[in-house]
Amino acid sequence: MRYAYIDEMDRTTNLLGALALGLTDRLKSDMKTTFDRSGETAAAIIVLGYAPGLSVEILRQVLDLSHPGTVRLIDRLEEDGIVERRRAEDGRAVALHLTRKGSKLRQKLMDRRLETLEAALMGLSTDERMILGDLLAKVLTNLPETEMAKHRICRLCSVRTCTDCPIPGHAI
Amino acid sequence: MRYAYIDEMDRTTNLLGALALGLTDRLKSDMKTTFDRSGETAAAIIVLGYAPGLSVEILRQVLDLSHPGTVRLIDRLEEDGIVERRRAEDGRAVALHLTRKGSKLRQKLMDRRLETLEAALMGLSTDERMILGDLLAKVLTNLPETEMAKHRICRLCSVRTCTDCPIPGHAI
């Protein structure tokens, strides 16, 4: 089956994809420069900053990795001195915590991320930024399809700058 | 050094990051479902559709991979019957072409991509889409910093839906 309606799409659709791609490329490259790990590593660090003591199992769900994949990710972060495994109340689980070094790195990652996003918006006036913000919020409201998707989509967010989050009910 | 001005950023900055992340997740997952390869594979297929006969070296630059990485990517696509290496005029180079199977796959990848992006915009009115389109175009105009970045940012675009591209001068 072919999709006839695609022909009627306006250019906004494609521009949205292009912008997402261009930004993602740049944000990934920032991350690689700040800390030479890829994949879900940055997300793990940022999420653990919001939710100290999180278990591997919950982190796994937020990052959408397999359990072994998450265990190995934490292994690497532990080797790097970014994350510590501590005892959890539930003796089966481990409580994941950022080290001091991890918290510093996290701040750096978030700062760089916001700088890059900010730079992308340089060309807009204050009014244009507000209008864009409202439209982005509207799109974001409809995006997540599950409860976990709400956590996932906000896994790199800066809570400080995201006042009035359009995706309610996703506190970890 | 800390970044004091970050405190003054409005929420638009963060929302832009969240939307880019959410969309990228979904687009990646689409790709994985349509064709079980990751990384720059989809980009290679789409670019080769626009520029049949492209060399590995130029493709390498558009995808921002190492040369060996690109060679191996093409190896995999050749094994999958998606791409063919043909003789190029320059005897050192190879001319890369999509097979018939590759072209079909490419169409599928682009269709799915546009469907997903389109779905994200469902909640907007026609007017809102146009306003968003103009703002995205404005942001995109300032994004690429090099000539090659212009190619890169458009490597997954649908030329059909991207009328009036805001990033001029990037035909391959």
Added chain:
DNA sequence: ACATATATATGCGTCATGCATATTACATGA
């Protein structure tokens, strides 16, 4: 014709990930 530059390919290593399975700890019902 020869030296140099360019395009491609290969050997080898590593990171990030998944599947199958093992291990430990908790929970529950008889």
Added chain:
DNA sequence: TCATGTAATATGCATGACGCATATATATGT
């Protein structure tokens, strides 16, 4: 209470997707 099931974590092993160093083949310029 104890046996059994369930849940959380970890490990063995394999693979995909890269990068670096190097080899090979072809062009190009003097």
